[in-house]
Amino acid sequence: MSRNKYLLLLALCGALMGTVACGGGEEEQASSEAPAESAPEAGTDVANAGTISGTINYTGPDPDTAIAMNADPNCAALHQQTVETEKVLAKDGKLANVFVYVKTGLEGKTFPTPTEKKVLDQKGCQYFPHVQGIQVGQPLEIKNSDSTLHNIHALPAVNAEFNQSQPFQDQKFDKVFDKPEIMVPIKCDVHPWMNGYVGVVSHPYYAVSGEDGTFTIEKLPPGNYTIEAWHEEFGTQTQQVTVEPNGTATLDLSFQPKA
Numbered sequence: 721m722s723r724n725k726y727l728l729l730l731a732l733c734g735a736l737m738g739t740v741a742c743g744g745g746e747e748e749q750a751s752s753e754a755p756a757e758s759a760p761e762a763g764t765d766v767a768n769a770g771t772i773s774g775t776i777n778y779t780g781p782d783p784d785t786a787i788a789m790n791a792d793p794n795c796a797a798l799h800q801q802t803v804e805t806e807k808v809l810a811k812d813g814k815l816a817n818v819f820v821y822v823k824t825g826l827e828g829k830t831f832p833t834p835t836e837k838k839v840l841d842q843k844g845c846q847y848f849p850h851v852q853g854i855q856v857g858q859p860l861e862i863k864n865s866d867s868t869l870h871n872i873h874a875l876p877a878v879n880a881e882f883n884q885s886q887p888f889q890d891q892k893f894d895k896v897f898d899k900p901e902i903m904v905p906i907k908c909d910v911h912p913w914m915n916g917y918v919g920v921v922s923h924p925y926y927a928v929s930g931e932d933g934t935f936t937i938e939k940l941p942p943g944n945y946t947i948e949a950w951h952e953e954f955g956t957q958t959q960q961v962t963v964e965p966n967g968t969a970t971l972d973l974s975f976q977p978k979a
Contacts, residue, residue, distance in 0.1 A: 814933025
């Protein structure tokens with residue numbers, strides 16, 4: 721090969737560097753460009769975030785009834801005292817198991833999906849917790865802490881229905897809800913008294929009232945919101961609330977039996 725041809729070949733090789741190897745075989749070169757980062761999600765301004773806190777009051781009798789677990793001796797043996805259904809868990813004029821969440825006011829905002837699992841436990845032939853909230857896409861771990869057969873039958877209206885058995889103690893599986901839904905009923909086809917509810921929302925701003933009727937929703941961006949409170953027997957109530965920067969808004973609601 722003449723010197724001129726050799727120099728021409730070197731020039732061509734330099735021009736094609738990165739797409740064709742000089743030895744004649746193709747070689748895919750890794751891009752030096754950094755991978756594009758996903759756009760940051762528009763979430764809460766924690767520097768100015770506020771809080772909603774309140775109490776769910778109850779006026780009326782306690783209509784809750786005792787559960788007859790005799791149909792399954794394994795369940796009956798787990799309790800030394802009478803167990804009630806928890807459909808109305810009221811004490812001293814306060815109401816528990818009320819799901820409180822931001823219904824409107826967060827439009828246009830998106831929030832990271834938590835990776836931490838929520839848990840729905842079957843213990844003592846009851847669901848614990850009876851009412852809980854979860855974000856869209858967040859894993860729900862369903863486990864059987866009893867040494868008897870349970871099955872978990874979810875009856876959503878917009879999410880996918882599932883019905884899965886857990887015949888052995890300590891069995892677990894995960895489920896994910898893809899769409900917001902207030903509320904998703906959960907039941908056990910083996911034990912008809914077993915029922916629970918899951919509120920599925922697209923954000924982290926929800927709470928469930930405790931036995932003293934209190935609830936707190938924290939780290940909420942300042943703004944005007946519609947807050948909805950849901951109870952399985954008494955329906956829903958909504959109220960408008962304004963959250964000031966770094967402020968605490970008070971929201972007290974009262975439920976009573978339907979006429």
